[in-house]
Amino acid sequence: MKGKLTPRFYMRFSFAIALLLWLALTLLDVLQVLASRSQVDLGLSPLVPLLLIDLFFLFVGFHFRFRIKKIESGNFIDFLWQVFAIGLLATLISLAIGLFKESIDGSALANNPFLDAVLYSIRFGLISIFLISTFTVWKKLILYQKSKRLLIWWNIFEGTILLSIFYNFTGQVFQESAVFQVLFGAMALMGLILSANLKWVAYLNFKQKWKSILLILLVAIYLGYFFTSIYVPGADTPDMLAPIDNLFILSLFVFLLFYSIFSLLVIVFNLPTSSVFEKKMEEAINFQRLSQSIQQGENENQIFDILLASSMSAVYADAGWLEIERRGSDEPEIRRKNISPTNRLEVLSQISLSKQKTVLKNPLSKASIHDQTLVVLKKTNFKSALIVPLAIQEEIVGKMYLVNELSDGFNKEMINIINTFASQASISIENFRLLGEALENERYKKELNIAKKVQRALLPTQLDHDDAFQIHAFTQAAAEVGGDYYDTFRLGEHKFAVVIGDVSGKGTSAAFHMSQMKGIFQSLVQLDLSATEFLVKANKALSACLEKTSFITLTYFVIDTKKKSLEFSRAGHCPTLYYSSKNGKAEFLENKGLGLGILRNDNFKHYVFKNEMAFQKDDVLVLYTDGISEAANHDGEEFGYDRMERILNENAKYDAVSIQKMMIQKLYEFCENKDLDDDYTMVVIKFK
Numbered sequence: 001m002k003g004k005l006t007p008r009f010y011m012r013f014s015f016a017i018a019l020l021l022w023l024a025l026t027l028l029d030v031l032q033v034l035a036s037r038s039q040v041d042l043g044l045s046p047l048v049p050l051l052l053i054d055l056f057f058l059f060v061g062f063h064f065r066f067r068i069k070k071i072e073s074g075n076f077i078d079f080l081w082q083v084f085a086i087g088l089l090a091t092l093i094s095l096a097i098g099l100f101k102e103s104i105d106g107s108a109l110a111n112n113p114f115l116d117a118v119l120y121s122i123r124f125g126l127i128s129i130f131l132i133s134t135f136t137v138w139k140k141l142i143l144y145q146k147s148k149r150l151l152i153w154w155n156i157f158e159g160t161i162l163l164s165i166f167y168n169f170t171g172q173v174f175q176e177s178a179v180f181q182v183l184f185g186a187m188a189l190m191g192l193i194l195s196a197n198l199k200w201v202a203y204l205n206f207k208q209k210w211k212s213i214l215l216i217l218l219v220a221i222y223l224g225y226f227f228t229s230i231y232v233p234g235a236d237t238p239d240m241l242a243p244i245d246n247l248f249i250l251s252l253f254v255f256l257l258f259y260s261i262f263s264l265l266v267i268v269f270n271l272p273t274s275s276v277f278e279k280k281m282e283e284a285i286n287f288q289r290l291s292q293s294i295q296q297g298e299n300e301n302q303i304f305d306i307l308l309a310s311s312m313s314a315v316y317a318d319a320g321w322l323e324i325e326r327r328g329s330d331e332p333e334i335r336r337k338n339i340s341p342t343n344r345l346e347v348l349s350q351i352s353l354s355k356q357k358t359v360l361k362n363p364l365s366k367a368s369i370h371d372q373t374l375v376v377l378k379k380t381n382f383k384s385a386l387i388v389p390l391a392i393q394e395e396i397v398g399k400m401y402l403v404n405e406l407s408d409g410f411n412k413e414m415i416n417i418i419n420t421f422a423s424q425a426s427i428s429i430e431n432f433r434l435l436g437e438a439l440e441n442e443r444y445k446k447e448l449n450i451a452k453k454v455q456r457a458l459l460p461t462q463l464d465h466d467d468a469f470q471i472h473a474f475t476q477a478a479a480e481v482g483g484d485y486y487d488t489f490r491l492g493e494h495k496f497a498v499v500i501g502d503v504s505g506k507g508t509s510a511a512f513h514m515s516q517m518k519g520i521f522q523s524l525v526q527l528d529l530s531a532t533e534f535l536v537k538a539n540k541a542l543s544a545c546l547e548k549t550s551f552i553t554l555t556y557f558v559i560d561t562k563k564k565s566l567e568f569s570r571a572g573h574c575p576t577l578y579y580s581s582k583n584g585k586a587e588f589l590e591n592k593g594l595g596l597g598i599l600r601n602d603n604f605k606h607y608v609f610k611n612e613m614a615f616q617k618d619d620v621l622v623l624y625t626d627g628i629s630e631a632a633n634h635d636g637e638e639f640g641y642d643r644m645e646r647i648l649n650e651n652a653k654y655d656a657v658s659i660q661k662m663m664i665q666k667l668y669e670f671c672e673n674k675d676l677d678d679d680y681t682m683v684v685i686k687f688k
Helices: 007-038 047-070 076-103 113-142 148-170 178-194 199-203 206-231 247-291 300-315 341-353 412-440 442-458 507-527 531-543 602-607 641-651 656-671
Strands: 319-324 333-337 357-360 372-376 384-392 395-404 469-476 484-490 495-503 552-560 565-571 576-580 585-589 611-614 620-624 680-687
Touching: 007 047, 007 113, 047 113, 047 148, 076 113, 076 206, 113 148, 113 206, 113 247, 148 178, 148 247, 178 247, 199 247, 206 247, 300 319, 300 333, 300 395, 300 412, 333 341, 341 384, 341 395, 372 412, 384 412, 395 412, 442 507, 469 484, 469 656, 484 507, 484 680, 495 507, 495 620, 495 680, 507 531, 507 552, 531 552, 531 565, 531 602, 552 620, 576 641, 585 641, 620 641, 620 656, 641 656, 656 680
Parallel strands: none
Antiparallel strands: 319 333, 319 395, 357 372, 372 384, 384 395, 469 680, 484 495, 495 552, 552 565, 565 611, 576 585, 576 620, 620 680
16 A cells, blocks of 8 residues: 655655755856866757756745645744744855855965856855745745635736746846846736735734844845845856846845835834733733633632732732631631732731822712722832722622832723723622522532432443453542543444543533433444544534533543554543553553534534554553542642653552552542542553
């Protein structure tokens, strides 16, 4: 069976051919100099060197066409960096050649025509490579978010550029041919029009724009330097190199310079607004975090932390803290950021002593309890403070203090942003408290207990396997019900399907979607599909019933104990931990894949991949959900992949049950009996 030729092969092949063509062209130049000095006719047509040059251009273009595909289309800095790197290399070599010629000036070697021919060929080859690579990158940038009309324009322009490669067969030069001048003018005009397509600039952040300015400026300098190297020759340059006689190279110079100048101007003019747009985007994201805090399973303290961090970021506050009133406690709970307890007390003292206080009405509420206070401070490192009350149903539940080292640190726009954040946080906290009260209801608890029993019944009590492997599972929900799922199915005498999944979110919603996944698995697994086909069909089925804000991560394995092979696909789930008895160590199988329900169309099939591997005796497969890998202790440290890997390496010699129990035991010891933040689920398979 013949292997498919990859883009990397074509890239290397075209580079090798281009190199051979350049060597042939250099050798031919040397032979022509030798023949001229010896007054001998080589008998070659003058079209031969022209043909070699044109083929060299074409194969260099093919090389960069395949090479540029390796870079992600949205990674603009990498595009520019590639052009800069090639230009820098070409410039350094060209300068080195110039310094070398200066160092031998006045010697017999300086007037050696053979040396001149070789050095010119090196310069011309490097410059051509730089121009063609830059043209390829500029094409990618111009066609970013392309329209049909733009694509037509570009195809015409690119076709004309390619045809211009062979214009040197006419023997016409710019200074003497009107046709040359008209064609050059038309191509320059098309290049000028296309240079106005700079949509990619809008997707650069402030830091990336500065990098782009530097890189494009250097590219423009390279272009100017190379143009003078070829078309502004010195007095000692041979006459055959002096005229502007290559329409292709000249057109590339002009187009590339046009786009460089346009890009620089547009990026520079966009710089002043970049930070503003980024700030507004950050504010929108922070507001969204507050709005969705309940849906994401955040608790009340996490909402307060989000509020404080978002507010400080939005108004450029240097420090801040929250004073939260807790029921049954006389002292408020303090949550600080960038300020010590002692410094906080000093600022509070200065606030109480300050006579420069301004009460600001909250436009979102008519009640006076929502009014903010702006305070000018003295005798402290902070010069201004903003006090924002936090109220739920007309009851003050706390205050937020934001302080700044500037005396006029808070303007009207900033205060309006804080009002919005505080109001949304109050709503989120109120919803959280209402939800907590509902959970405390006895009837609701009983219903959750029933749901827990039903959900447990959905998980298999017996896992399918044969004498070739052991399998053991463990699961524990963080709440009464959870969203973790695992199952097995016997596809044949020696063939088994194993699945593990995790529904986004927690609670009854996650449990409901878990039951949907159970039904889909039982329906599709009987079709004996490949791993990727199973995920594609499962995604299609879930897309019709899954909430738009929910998704399911999944890993699907097909084990063939007769062939001793594993076939698996991953849909955004945790990487599988695999112990190889042959290598004597564990590692994670980090194959790519997109979660079910994230992309709800036929394009999903492009984001799942089938993986195959063979297993051996005493190999171990550990499937788990992110509740285990991300479990944290009281210090906030996560259980983590490294710790799981180490535990498996130390216990791989035991059976599947012992491995699972040891892993969970180490997990509980690490968490120090801390309440579960997420569901724990693990399936361990050991091959015999």
